[in-house]
Amino acid sequence: MSVMGKTAEAVPTGTREYLTFRLDQEEYGIDILKVQEIRGYEPPTRIANAPNFIKGVVNLRGTIVPIVDMRLKFNCAQADYNSFTVVIILNLRNRVVGIVVDSVSDVMELTPESIRSAPDIESAIDNSCILGLGSVGERMLILLDIEKLMSGVDMGLVTANE
Amino acid sequence: MAETYQEGSGAGADFDLSQFYQIFFEEAGENLDQMEQMLLDLDLSSANDEELNGIFRCAHSIKGGSATFGFSDVAELTHQMESLLDRLRRHELQPIPQMVDVLLESADASRSLLARHQAGGQGEAVSTTSLVRRISELAAGLVPGDAPAVAPPPPPAAPAPTPATQAAAPAPAPKVVTPAVAGQARTLEIQIGPLDRLEQADAIKELFRDIPGLGAIRDIESPQANTRSFAVETTSTNDDLLDLFAFHVAKEQVLIRDAAAPASGAAADEDEETVLAAGAPGGEAYGFFSEAPGAPRADAPHAAQAPAQAVKVAAAPKASEPKVAMQAQMESTTIRVDVKKVDQLINLVGELVITQAMLAQNSRGLDAGAYQQLLAGLADLDRNTRDLQESVMSIRMIPMSIVFSRFPRMLRDLANKLGKKVELVTLGEATELDKGLVEKITDPLTHLVRNSCDHGIEMPADRLAKGKSEHGTITLSASHQGGSIVIEVRDDGRGLSREKILSKAQERGIEVSEQMSDAEVWQLIFAPGFSTADEVTDVSGRGVGMDVVKRNIAALNGSVEIDSAEGYGMKVSVRLPLTLAIMDGMSVGVSDEVYILPLSSVVESFQVNADDVSTVAQGSQLVKVRDEYMPVIALEKIFQVPRFDPNKSSNIMVVVEADGSRVALLVDELLGQHQVVVKNLESNYRKVPNVSGATILGDGTVALILDTGGLVRRARH
Numbered sequence: 031m032s033v034m035g036k037t038a039e040a041v042p043t044g045t046r047e048y049l050t051f052r053l054d055q056e057e058y059g060i061d062i063l064k065v066q067e068i069r070g071y072e073p074p075t076r077i078a079n080a081p082n083f084i085k086g087v088v089n090l091r092g093t094i095v096p097i098v099d100m101r102l103k104f105n106c107a108q109a110d111y112n113s114f115t116v117v118i119i120l121n122l123r124n125r126v127v128g129i130v131v132d133s134v135s136d137v138m139e140l141t142p143e144s145i146r147s148a149p150d151i152e153s154a155i156d157n158s159c160i161l162g163l164g165s166v167g168e169r170m171l172i173l174l175d176i177e178k179l180m181s182g183v184d185m186g187l188v189t190a191n192e
Numbered sequence: 193m194a195e196t197y198q199e200g201s202g203a204g205a206d207f208d209l210s211q212f213y214q215i216f217f218e219e220a221g222e223n224l225d226q227m228e229q230m231l232l233d234l235d236l237s238s239a240n241d242e243e244l245n246g247i248f249r250c251a252h253s254i255k256g257g258s259a260t261f262g263f264s265d266v267a268e269l270t271h272q273m274e275s276l277l278d279r280l281r282r283h284e285l286q287p288i289p290q291m292v293d294v295l296l297e298s299a300d301a302s303r304s305l306l307a308r309h310q311a312g313g314q315g316e317a318v319s320t321t322s323l324v325r326r327i328s329e330l331a332a333g334l335v336p337g338d339a340p341a342v343a344p345p346p347p348p349a350a351p352a353p354t355p356a357t358q359a360a361a362p363a364p365a366p367k368v369v370t371p372a373v374a375g376q377a378r379t380l381e382i383q384i385g386p387l388d389r390l391e392q393a394d395a396i397k398e399l400f401r402d403i404p405g406l407g408a409i410r411d412i413e414s415p416q417a418n419t420r421s422f423a424v425e426t427t428s429t430n431d432d433l434l435d436l437f438a439f440h441v442a443k444e445q446v447l448i449r450d451a452a453a454p455a456s457g458a459a460a461d462e463d464e465e466t467v468l469a470a471g472a473p474g475g476e477a478y479g480f481f482s483e484a485p486g487a488p489r490a491d492a493p494h495a496a497q498a499p500a501q502a503v504k505v506a507a508a509p510k511a512s513e514p515k516v517a518m519q520a521q522m523e524s525t526t527i528r529v530d531v532k533k534v535d536q537l538i539n540l541v542g543e544l545v546i547t548q549a550m551l552a553q554n555s556r557g558l559d560a561g562a563y564q565q566l567l568a569g570l571a572d573l574d575r576n577t578r579d580l581q582e583s584v585m586s587i588r589m590i591p592m593s594i595v596f597s598r599f600p601r602m603l604r605d606l607a608n609k610l611g612k613k614v615e616l617v618t619l620g621e622a623t624e625l626d627k628g629l630v631e632k633i634t635d636p637l638t639h640l641v642r643n644s645c646d647h648g649i650e651m652p653a654d655r656l657a658k659g660k661s662e663h664g665t666i667t668l669s670a671s672h673q674g675g676s677i678v679i680e681v682r683d684d685g686r687g688l689s690r691e692k693i694l695s696k697a698q699e700r701g702i703e704v705s706e707q708m709s710d711a712e713v714w715q716l717i718f719a720p721g722f723s724t725a726d727e728v729t730d731v732s733g734r735g736v737g738m739d740v741v742k743r744n745i746a747a748l749n750g751s752v753e754i755d756s757a758e759g760y761g762m763k764v765s766v767r768l769p770l771t772l773a774i775m776d777g778m779s780v781g782v783s784d785e786v787y788i789l790p791l792s793s794v795v796e797s798f799q800v801n802a803d804d805v806s807t808v809a810q811g812s813q814l815v816k817v818r819d820e821y822m823p824v825i826a827l828e829k830i831f832q833v834p835r836f837d838p839n840k841s842s843n844i845m846v847v848v849e850a851d852g853s854r855v856a857l858l859v860d861e862l863l864g865q866h867q868v869v870v871k872n873l874e875s876n877y878r879k880v881p882n883v884s885g886a887t888i889l890g891d892g893t894v895a896l897i898l899d900t901g902g903l904v905r906r907a908r909h
Contacts, residue, residue, distance in 0.1 A: 075894040076785065077880055078831035087877065089888045092539025096877040126876050188878050 051131040054106040059171040071115035099130040122177045223250040244281035260602045276331040383447040385419025531628045546892045548577045592670040593621035619669035636741040640681040648685030682763040688756040714754035718742040779863040783833045786895045793900040795847040823907040826858040850901040
């Protein structure tokens with residue numbers, strides 16, 4: 031589980047739909063098929079000795095779901111929790127994980143032609159988790175391989191030997 | 193299924209196995225389906241070990257179950273299948289199409305035998321004699337087609353004869369004996385005797401009077417003084433008649449002749465022979481009246497070969513009739529539901545309870561007079577949701593006694609068979625276990641208990657020679673420990689031999705060294721096909737058991753540990769996670785956070801005085817409780833609980849015990865005791881130190897359940 035190559039389906043082939051969300055000034059896109067639902071933020075139960083971006087666990091209809099604050103993971107300047115804070119519940123390989131983002135924008139269709147490979151840049155996350163940069167008009171989307179990102183050992187969601 | 197369990201739970205020590213028949217039949221059915229599918233998928237030219245092992249395991253499980261329940265015909269057939277498969281997976285034989293054919297036919301035969309048992313022995317038994325012989329020939333490396341004289345006809349309930357057998361040799365004609373066909377009136381001459389009292393036979397006459405549609409009976413002259421003869425007109429089969437008569441006279445004493453054919457005729461001879469064979473001790477029958485009259489006899493050598501084809505065609509539809517009837521009976525009275533659906537139901541009810549609690553909270557301030565109806569409705573809702581939650585929960589939770597009560601009978605039979613004396617002790621039967629786990633833990637436990645009895649416990653003479661009591665003891669215990677369920681199978685037998693395991697492992701090409709720890713050596717017995725038994729019995733010794741045990745338990749995220757001392761016995765501990773076990777919990781508060789302690793591990797709690805706590809080297813603290821010093825663990829510290837209110841502080845100690853040692857946990861307050869549903873934290877997150885799981889509190893928030901075993905170990909080391 032820890033190390034996964036870019037799966038065949040993760041590489042965009044045909045037109046795909048992406049859910050876009052904002053973190054600070056940046057706009058990100060993730061495969062809509064990985065998204066289970068979008069919810070408001072409710073204070074989770076803290077887990078001791080977890081990294082700071084893991085806020086804890088919540089009860090999602092009887093399932094215990096860990097909540098990752100992407101703003102802390104991506105070193106955003108601000109991470110407030112108010113009535114507008116949104117949690118995207120993801121369903122990744124039979125695991126359910128919630129991510130906290132600033133806001134959810136919309137769902138966009140992107141053709142493979144409109145996606146360019148990402149340049150090698152230094153960022154808070156592993157570069158291989160970025161599928162590419164999508165451009166829609168004036169906007170630029172950073173497309174994430176959310177599954178790979180979430181199963182990385184440094185996310186602390188899975189144990190290293192799993 | 194729920195019904196079956198509820199019935200069973202009231203009868204803890206009852207040896208009646210019938211309550212498990214249904215489970216066994218369903219499991220066996222699944223195993224047969226799986227085996228059939230795997231056989232069909234098997235690529236003969238390059239059969240891999242995994243597939244062969246899989247097929248083998250199916251046969252093994254069916255054998256184990258049917259032996260437990262005393263279905264010796266099925267056990268015998270599957271034992272033969274297993275022998276053949278065992279040679280295949282050891283690469284001693286090359287798989288050929290005939291093997292697959294015969295195995296598929298055997299699976300069909302097992303299915304109809306099982307269906308017959310399920311129907312309480314109604315219907316005609318399928319003959320397994322020919323199948324058993326074909327299998328053993330194949331297992332011995334012979335191809336049946338090579339020797340036409342030996343080639344047996346297909347069994348009556350099996351599908352159309354396989355092309356292989358047909359091409360190899362004209363199958364010897366199965367003898368058609370018309371009387372066996374149900375639904376056709378025929379005249380029989382029944383001779384009963386020798387009898388001590390001839391009046392016994394009157395009961396047979398009463399049968400015909402009492403059972404409508406059975407037929408007509410009248411007395412005729414008997415050739416011998418101590419026997420009675422009757423002329424009977426009936427549509428029932430000989431088998432059915434014999435079963436009926438069995439209430440009054442022994443089967444051996446009944447002789448059925450077809451009155452239409454003279455007694456000297458070949459058909460009647462054949463028929464008579466059949467009936468006698470069934471009663472004869474040590475006959476070909478496998479514990480049951482298996483050789484149905486009219487069923488093609490495997491060794492009908494004198495039959496003419498020419499009419500073979502015609503006869504076969506005629507016989508086919510007849511043979512298929514009982515099979516259709518049996519399949520209809522195989523329908524179960526329970527519904528098997530995917531565990532996921534039950535889980536979903538439980539989660540939804542949990543949500544409902546929380547919503548209901550919220551409504552109750554919000555309606556508290558309402559004026560009782562003005563909102564009378566609303567409040568009455570809410571009270572009803574409260575009651576209904578609680579009832580609903582209780583019933584939904586009860587779907588899944590069943591006590592371990594359901595599993596344990598399977599064993600006394602099995603062990604008794606097994607001990608008798610092996611000539612050993614064994615006592616079974618069961619502990620912790622009330623431990624509640626998830627139904628899904630119970631179903632899956634039963635087979636591994638059966639293997640472990642069988643192993644203990646077969647390999648562990650010595651013969652009574654050997655035990656006396658070693659200075660042990662004549663009776664061996666096998667102990668089964670279940671308990672909640674450190675957030676897991678631990679089921680132990682313990683025996684005071686000969687234990688494991690380190691040398692024997694190491695040398696066996698070397699023989700099998702497993703890399704071993706003398707430096708391996710005992711625990712590592714014990715783990716070797718989990719390798720597929722590993723056995724230290726000197727001979728293969730139908731109880732165990734093929735080495736398939738432990739491999740299955742490990743695989744099944746690993747599938748449940750559990751672990752198996754072995755502890756053994758040569759000469760003194762061994763202990764196998766199966767540790768299972770609590771996927772959905774309900775636990776009595778004690779909730780404690782630390783700052784604003786709530787943690788749950790398993791109530792079973794809580795010993796006492798008290799308000800602490802500063803004087804009682806002493807600090808020793810490296811800052812660890814000890815508290816003195818009634819002349820005993822125990823380590824103190826401040827939950828605030830190990831869980832790094834943030835403090836918002838400086839006035840609150842931890843001044844209550846909760847003493848918990850695990851693995852025989854005690855520690856004192858320092859908390860702020862005791863909040864209460866309640867039943868909690870244990871949720872697995874690891875299904876979506878990773879393992880958290882000192883936490884065994886999580887639960888959902890009444891207000892919908894999550895609380896972590898402490899792993900007291902882990903905390904104790906942490907403090908003691």
